[in-house]
Amino acid sequence: MLKVQNVKKSFGTNEVLKGVSFEVDKGDVVAVLGASGSGKTTLLRCLEFFERADSGHMELGDLSVDLHVHSKKTARQIRQKTAFVFQNYNLFENKTALENISLGLTAGHGLSKKEAEKIAAAALERVGLSDRADYYPCELSGGQQQRIGIARAVAVNPDVIFFDEPTSALDPELVGEVLDTIKALAKEGTTMVIITHEMAFARDVSTKVIYMDGGVIVEQGPPDVIFTKPREERTRKFLARFIQDFDYVI
């Protein structure tokens, strides 16, 4: 359903992505792992057209786009079929929780206000925050803000949701509630690509794991393979560093 081919991106002389290709099927939950600076975030930002890739190609459903040469219109078409959950939540500070969700539906997708509010209320319910509908972002905890960020993404009914380290900015005690929310989405068959450092979570939830290092995909495969018997030495080293006390060699 989503096919990404040969994405390259440099910032100045720093080559961040050196030709990345991967595929995502409907219902897949892809966990993207890798140390900071390995190009994970840049990759997702290129796919959402926040950065212009130097080259690369993307197919989403029946849309086919060059990641370097594209019109504003095609970028918007892709964005209407995808959604993005940010590390820093990036909620609209001048809007309530409910409006944060409904604005994307009215302005971004042309729904009527009434319909949008109905969907937004359902999305809030899904992330367990119905009682916070009238609250402004500054009145909510980080975990609640991120759950609303997720509800905002889910509400537009995208083909795929990109998560850029959704729990990295959270206090440790708030990580759980956000991960649980994402887990619930995974159970319902939502297609997601998630950059994360939560290894146990990645192993639990994903249907596919991608390990990136130095701007390339070192290894990809099902989680039980990657976490228990990775082929590449680099993957092994990375996982060992992250999960010292973890039973990844069973």
Add this chain to the structure above:
Amino acid sequence: MRTVEVEKVKYFFIESLPYLRVTLLYVTVSLVIGFMIGAGIVCLRKSRIKILAAIASLYVTVLRCTPSIVLLFLVYYGLPAMLGGRVGDALNRMSPVFFVCITFSLFIGASSSEVIRSAYESLRAGQREAGLSVGMTELQTFWFILLPQMVKRAIPNIGNMIIFLMKEGALAYTIGLRDVLGQAYYLSARSINVYAVDMYLALTLIYWPVSLAIEKLFHILEKKMDPAKARRSLRKLSGGVA
């Protein structure tokens, strides 16, 4: 020595007060046009064409370093002379308030560009991306998300600008503007400035309350613009039940 006569103060006060409408006129016009210029300057400074960005920066620097009375004279005497011919003649027949509006629009253009820029930059870039990610256009994102927050952040500065304009406008009596001060000077001159102290006292009695009122108004406006804050204080009032 002569003491202040309450009757005279009252006379100056009552006779000058209606001319607040002139003040109101040039303050409003200068703010509106000034902010348009300011928005243009911000766009130019952000533009990729280096020369345009440089010109916009230069404009801001030059205007900030020019005393208002100098610019006022340059506009009032300089502009018609520079343009000459028919246009110059036409300009010469314009009322002083016209030139005051031009002068202060130019000033507000420079200072508001800084206000707009800082309001814009204080917003997290992420909100723009979030708007785009749910399928909104750049324009929708700006209109629904960024602009309202920029206005909110700019409000204290707009209040300051209005007070600044009101006071700086007093200088404009030098080119014959009949605002509050101009009118008071005119009346005072008719009595060969014998009652100058009474006049200044009357002026103070006009400027102070108006400035205070504007300050208060903008405080209220600032609070009103922050619904979360407004509601929090409401919750406190109703016994802290969230």
